[in-house]
Amino acid sequence: MNREMKAVIFDLDGVLCFTDKYHYQAWKAIADRLGIYFDEKINDRLRGISRMASLEIILEKSDRQYTLEEKEVFAEEKNAQYQKLLQQMSEKDMSDEVRQTLAELRHRGYRLAVGSSSKNAQFILRQIGAVSYFDAVADGNDITKSKPDPEVFLKAAEKLGIAPEQCVVVEDADSGIRAAKAGNMTAYALGGDVRYSGEKDVNLLSFSDILNYL
Ligand code: B16
Ligand code: MG
Numbered sequence: 289m290n291r292e293m294k295a296v297i298f299d300l301d302g303v304l305c306f307t308d309k310y311h312y313q314a315w316k317a318i319a320d321r322l323g324i325y326f327d328e329k330i331n332d333r334l335r336g337i338s339r340m341a342s343l344e345i346i347l348e349k350s351d352r353q354y355t356l357e358e359k360e361v362f363a364e365e366k367n368a369q370y371q372k373l374l375q376q377m378s379e380k381d382m383s384d385e386v387r388q389t390l391a392e393l394r395h396r397g398y399r400l401a402v403g404s405s406s407k408n409a410q411f412i413l414r415q416i417g418a419v420s421y422f423d424a425v426a427d428g429n430d431i432t433k434s435k436p437d438p439e440v441f442l443k444a445a446e447k448l449g450i451a452p453e454q455c456v457v458v459e460d461a462d463s464g465i466r467a468a469k470a471g472n473m474t475a476y477a478l479g480g481d482v483r484y485s486g487e488k489d490v491n492l493l494s495f496s497d498i499l500n501y502l
Pocket of ligand 2: 336464
């Protein structure tokens with residue numbers, strides 16, 4: 289056990305499971321209807337950031353301005369479509385590697401939490417059978433400022449009752465790595481997109497690689 293660290297806070301989308309394709313399908317339907325160009329590369333820029341901030345990025349390619357009311361309707365439509373797609377998620381959407389690593393971290397005495405920008409985090413955790421691994425969940429419903437603001441991770445640490453300096457964050461998005469560092473936490477980067485993120489402390493080779501550091 290790494291004696292300086294007492295807790296591990298996991299990002300959800302892109303770390304514990306993958307919902308990118310559902311976000312993409314749901315946003316794509318709206319972008320197509322509005323005649324706005326949208327592709328998977330733009331979708332990658334939406335990782336870890338809030339629903340409204342995601343919509344603003346999509347609307348960068350629009351040649352007309354939309355009112356706040358219109359934007360709220362688009363965001364609600366997207367979410368309704370996204371929630372329909374999430375119904376098909378099941379325990380198969382969280383790998384054995386992730387399950388075994390979480391169980392081993394608990395066995396080693398770490399407190400575990402989820403720190404996600406998503407307002408659908410609790411639903412997703414139930415769908416994939418992940419609820420019982422965690423002592424706390426902080427998500428998009430608990431915060432006013434989305435990553436790269438540290439609020440969601442500080443909230444998770446507070447719910448765990450552990451000082452931020454004793455928390456490790458595991459993240460797949462640059463916005464999440466920056467949020468962890470802004471909150472005085474140790475940041476482990478997982479996945480190709482964050483390998484070169486300037487502020488991370490460790491590049492993980494795989495999810496179970498966490499066990500080599502803790
Ligand atoms: P929702 P994470 C993030 O989750 C997603 O990566 C991001 O693409 C999404 O826009 C955001 O949640 C908000 O999601 O619309 O469900 O509230 O990576 O922080 O677990
Ligand atoms: Mg993520």
